[in-house]
Amino acid sequence: MSLTELKVPDIGDFQDVDVVEVNIKAGDAIEKEQGVLTLESDKASIEVPSDLVGTVKEVKVKAGDKVSQGTVIALVETADAGSEKPAAPAAPAGKPAAAKADAPAPKEAAAPKPAEQKPAAGGSQDVKVPDIGDFTDIPVIEIHVKAGDTVEKEQSLVTLESDKATMDVPSPAAGTVKEVKVKIGDTVSEGTLILTLERQGGGVSEVEEKPKTAAPQPAEKATAAPAPKAASFSGSADIECDMLVLGAGPGGYSAAFRAADLGMNTVIVERYATLGGVCLNVGCIPSKALLHAAAITDAAKELAHHGISFGEPTIDLDKLREFKSGVVKKLTGGLAGMAKARKVQVVTGVGKFVGPNHMEIEGEGGKKVVQFKKAIIAAGSQAVKLPFMPEDPRVVDSTGALELRQIPKRMLVIGGGIIGLEMATVYASLGAEIDVVEMLDVLMAGADRDLVKVWEKFNAKRFANVMLKTKTTKAEAKDDGIYVSFEGEKAPAEAQRYDLVLVAVGRSPNGGKIGADKAGVAVTDRGFINVDKQLRTNVEHIFAIGDLVGQPMLAHKAVHEGHVAAEAAHGEKAYFDALQIPSVAYTDPEVAWAGKTEDQCKAEGIKYGKATFPWAASGRAIANGRDEGFTKLIFDEETHRIIGGGIVGTNAGDLISEVCLAIEMGADAEDIGKTIHPHPTLGESIGMAAELYEGVCTDLPPQRKK
Template identity: 40%
Template structure:
């Protein structure tokens, strides 16, 4: 059986399904290949969406336990967590999203082929599913196969006691204790989920700060907030091994002073990053070149060295973010269509869904110092925000970095309530080169969390804050 298409997309995560839909909108005959039985990739099934579902659930639980009394809300019959329903709600959210993707594929007349895609040559792709096999022919291909959890020497993920974030999202019961290796985005989000429901959590991080790729002030603030949840964070520590002992896991590491230590917990969650996933694509057969780290080499048009094959998202260089993959997917579809789209990689925001949330766009203060770029900084605390006080969410701050010469906004860093949403305004401003003065002169609704931005811009411009 042979099927012919204009564009074949391999992988159905946020990048894959977005690229397929955009290509179909542009009039192309499109197929999408997915090795698993459901669409959506890591993000929809075992990443962004289920993680945020659990984060929201645990935040409700934590507020009920710690803050409802302050609001005059009394729980006369006590408070308990139904762990089964906790996980079931997450599963329902995932199912709703995957069902939505099935609808979108049908609506846009995109053919879905389930199985492992493997290149035969630069025009033919073999799709294998159990004992069945079909051959698809395409004019163009988009590789969007995403990434898988990675590990470190001495630590093997067995999916039983030594787990990745995938297994952590569907544990059979609430653990009493957990060790998390890695203090990046995944590590601190999973730490928040379990600490809020009473699990004793320890984070072991190799560097001297949490979320090390972001502005250091954000990491320092997050360290303090996670401490309030009872999370123990060990910075500057190197994990040497993790072993499954049957009912528990044992993690051995050297602490910041070089002394060997040992921790025993119900689970060891490995959150040290992800690796590009191209297994089974048979890239050598078609001649697609890869980097030493396994990522696919692409040019400025996201084209591989094979003219009609493109790659996007986690399989190429850059941050592993779902919205980056989506932007790249649309970019590729429009490039194939002869358009001239653009992506400003400096203005792709990063978000951490702890509470308070962390959000960042543009340059960090450390990057500006290292490159010798002059800047002025303006920081405004949420403790001075009327909206934050009303919600009892006063932890955090907004920091903006501004060029003193022209008022260009160089970076915005937020640690505070609804930071993931508030950052969008700064992305728009920076994309269209709006100055700091422009940003503080526009009208901000009162009272809102976004007013903190206005005051930060005022302070960075040499003026005082004017809002509460």
């Protein structure tokens, strides 16, 4: 018998990790693989197993200590000291432990089944859609390669498009394309076979590792971007702070305000004169002001069916623009006041990293350098441009459309996603004749088709032409308009003339425009930044949030990420682990959904049940003269817990919040159904849908209880 030191084994890149629990004491008999210590980093908990069999003679660490690889945990009396090699601890969530020559490989690197192996270099490899977060059934909008093409590692193979933006799927290796397995218009999910690749020779077989995941996650996260070497900054700083936030959109100002509330001396850098970013200044807020005006205009016309006639509405564009600007001004002014109250310093100008702890801001008054201890990147995204569209004021993105310079007689909306359809709704209500063109075979990709069908039926007469499976191929600016040519099933033979063309084909992140490489922050070739569940980048003290970290590109997601990043930077144990992120199309009628869709459940093999309550049975909807909609709830078939839901109808975006809360709280159908909802309201349709699922709804013909 002899004494052997029990040490912390290889725990990957982690150092000085906190001991939160010691699971052994002197005199205890321990076995191999028995948990002896629990560590907790800022990213995950790590269980350290024993690699020895014997009796604990002395424990060398206590709760609160910091340990690294090689730290002595305890002295153990063993029968054969020193014959064992340290075992790897259980890999922390989101970060597998690194495998060393003297340590057994972690679970993720265990010998896989043959089907899980990449072929030896020089052989054939199936290339599949990697982990793309919660997204399923995403349409393929572009294929960049064909059989016989030579591709490099990381080269984009196909482009996918969700309801808000596009994402590329990169090649995992260099080689030659043997066969492409998908075509434009197909829908794909994680694991869908894209193509077969003949890999370049000169290597050995390697294990197919599942990409690290972080919530939420774009396609680019499946392939880690190489970390650049940080620059060294030797100049002096004009401003010093604890926290610097780059970008003052909803995510950025929320992060800055939360950091300030936690006691951090905070600076926010914003290129524009007002806070609020795209959403508040030229996006979701002004668009809702115009959508409100459009809805009132339509309602005034419809009231004639109720016996109330106002006559044909007249549009005063100057006053309408003034109303929209007033809404924006009120909110931006409020943000400026809150920044001042929190003593958050706002620096106006274009910010770029010049080192891992310095940022240079170029503004009207010259250049300033800010030195920071921590940073949160919230630089957002910009509208995708089509290269063949002419530079002409009659060709606009969503920002240009919101300027409302005129009401065109004839307008084309390129892109049948949420942004395009919202602006199409506004301009149609103001009197424009609208054509919509979409490359895919569906509008509003991402929502279940039953929701969208209600919208399509209601809007059948609103738009002149809806061209699905149709590609915009050419545009030419002439004195009398923009002439646009199309290809596809619904494409007109001749070029069509339009007074205004809105390009709404998605947004691309700004990660490549902020000098991130100077700070050592890795950025993918499409401009995304990979983060962990605390929104931390590959650089320990720099975080990223919002559109930069991927789908969905939504303001409310960015706000919550901003809170998490600020709290994590302050040392709190905060993580972004949302069970659902709601989406809303503020069209007429509105379409909203949260959690799992039916399409996702089918793709993921989830056994689910659903209940749909028609608004034709809702007293409030009938009284409103708008009973075209319905409320659908999706439940786990075994537990009856709600896992998703969708609503189509007036104010669906407001109603979906109860569904969001129910999903996060783990409510089941009985919980929702037995919650007393006010009557008569549209909101009670959620309770009635839950009752319907349980077979106890008395507002519809009798149903079979689940």
